Amino acid sequence: MIETTLCFPLRDDGDDADDVLLIEKRRGLGEGWYNGPGGKLESGETPRDCAVRETREEVGLDVRDLEKAGELTFLLDGEGHTFCHVYRTRSFEGEPTSSEEAHPEWVPVDDVPYDRMWDDDHLWLPGVLAGNTVAGEFRFEGGKPLDEAAFVDHDLEWGVSLGNEN
Numbered sequence: 001m002i003e004t005t006l007c008f009p010l011r012d013d014g015d016d017a018d019d020v021l022l023i024e025k026r027r028g029l030g031e032g033w034y035n036g037p038g039g040k041l042e043s044g045e046t047p048r049d050c051a052v053r054e055t056r057e058e059v060g061l062d063v064r065d066l067e068k069a070g071e072l073t074f075l076l077d078g079e080g081h082t083f084c085h086v087y088r089t090r091s092f093e094g095e096p097t098s099s100e101e102a103h104p105e106w107v108p109v110d111d112v113p114y115d116r117m118w119d120d121d122h123l124w125l126p127g128v129l130a131g132n133t134v135a136g137e138f139r140f141e142g143g144k145p146l147d148e149a150a151f152v153d154h155d156l157e158w159g160v161s162l163g164n165e166n
């Protein structure tokens, strides 16, 4: 199974609500859709280090103090395809900048474009952005690539204890 990360930087919008930093993905899996910065673990890398590296590479933001918010398993035709570690943070330095991989955009958490994201995101991302923790399994069918397969069903567990060691 491919091991991946997603990181959701949050900032106070100055009006008692939050913005989240999303990217419009410019290439690879999920191209053209919005998501958090993130990607595949390199060999020997911890998930947390991967989330920090990918966020720096994709949007030029140095994130710190990542809080583990979710563990998601994506199955394709009954087999494990991707395991994804999800983080959020309010601690970062720098200004988001576009790269070849991603175009960043601060978006109000109540205005996340779920219609332009993976079909599973509206099920778990609102809770993650509200501070909850989640473990989820999402089943896709129809063959590779995953972003052309159909999302068929899922199981979710909220308020899970994820520890902070990875």
Ligand SMILES: Nc1[nH]c(=O)nc2c1ncn2[C@H]1C[C@H](O)[C@@H](COP(=O)(O)OP(=O)(O)OP(=O)(O)O)O1
Residues within 6 Å of the ligand: 004, 005, 006, 027, 028, 029, 030, 035, 037, 038, 039, 040, 074, 082, 084, 118, 120, 121, 138, 146
């Ligand atoms: N169903 C799904 N819902 C979701 O929100 N994110 C998903 C997802 N399935 C995969 N992802 C995320 C995990 C990971 O951050 C990203 C895919 O990883 P990568 O960006 O590394 O993939 P790429 O094919 O672009 O890889 P590279 O060619 O190495 O850049 O998509």
